[in-house]
Amino acid sequence: MSSNEKELVGNFELTKQGVITRREVLMMGAVAATSIASVNAAVAATSAAASSSVAAAPAAAGKDPYTAKDFSALVSKNMEGLSPSQIEQHLKLYKGYVTKSNEIYNQLKTADLTNPNATYSPLRELLVEQSFAVNGMVYHEFYFGNLGGTGGDPSGDVKAALEERYGSTGKFMDFLKASGKCMRGWVVVGYNTRGNHIDTFGLDMHNMWSPQNVVPLLVLDVYEHAYMVDYGIDRAKYLDAFAKNLDWQVVAKRLAATKKLVSGADTTV
Numbered sequence: 001m002s003s004n005e006k007e008l009v010g011n012f013e014l015t016k017q018g019v020i021t022r023r024e025v026l027m028m029g030a031v032a033a034t035s036i037a038s039v040n041a042a043v044a045a046t047s048a049a050a051s052s053s054v055a056a057a058p059a060a061a062g063k064d065p066y067t068a069k070d071f072s073a074l075v076s077k078n079m080e081g082l083s084p085s086q087i088e089q090h091l092k093l094y095k096g097y098v099t100k101s102n103e104i105y106n107q108l109k110t111a112d113l114t115n116p117n118a119t120y121s122p123l124r125e126l127l128v129e130q131s132f133a134v135n136g137m138v139y140h141e142f143y144f145g146n147l148g149g150t151g152g153d154p155s156g157d158v159k160a161a162l163e164e165r166y167g168s169t170g171k172f173m174d175f176l177k178a179s180g181k182c183m184r185g186w187v188v189v190g191y192n193t194r195g196n197h198i199d200t201f202g203l204d205m206h207n208m209w210s211p212q213n214v215v216p217l218l219v220l221d222v223y224e225h226a227y228m229v230d231y232g233i234d235r236a237k238y239l240d241a242f243a244k245n246l247d248w249q250v251v252a253k254r255l256a257a258t259k260k261l262v263s264g265a266d267t268t269v
């Protein structure tokens, strides 16, 4: 499949037929906390063509599976309340997670399997830090992907889904900002494929309490590094700035892609 046959939708690549390739599905599922069983079942049901891409998916031996996405446009955009310097520093950190995700992926190929131990063993450390590095990479991609917009209010299906869950979009924004003040790492607003509704989860670290069966739609980074350059420790001002630069169109595209992916099916049985 050539690159021009794909449409980039946040972290999702859709074919012209609206099918998410298995590689992207596995990326979302394994890394961004969606149930692998759920997405596998959805992909299998969606398209034989998608299944055929499985064999061509992950990297061959010795090749890095992850490449940093280019979010440099957010720097040149000079967003209100999120300075180029702040974004540049944050992007450096993101690229570090990509580097470490590749490093760990390759080290796991030759991991020491002797004396595996749950207190300490090389394999354990690789597995634990893999979840930290890879989730750190992908949650940042969702975050940067839903920045660069004009804020305001959502419309269409996103508006309807938020109203159903939170009463109004205004109440949702209050919920989002309050959640952002509660957590130490992330707020993940996603489509819950188990209950077929929008839901919000909080994480204190990339690999702590990452939700299952939830496809991220809107991701908010509340680590201090996300705002210290601009606001010191004033997180409330950062949350206001985040809201002003939220790209609801990206959120809408993610929701549309997610609904197409999961078909509203409960695949946890």
Ligand SMILES: [Fe+2]
Residues within 6 Å of the ligand: 090, 093, 140, 221, 223, 225, 226
């Ligand atoms: Fe971050």
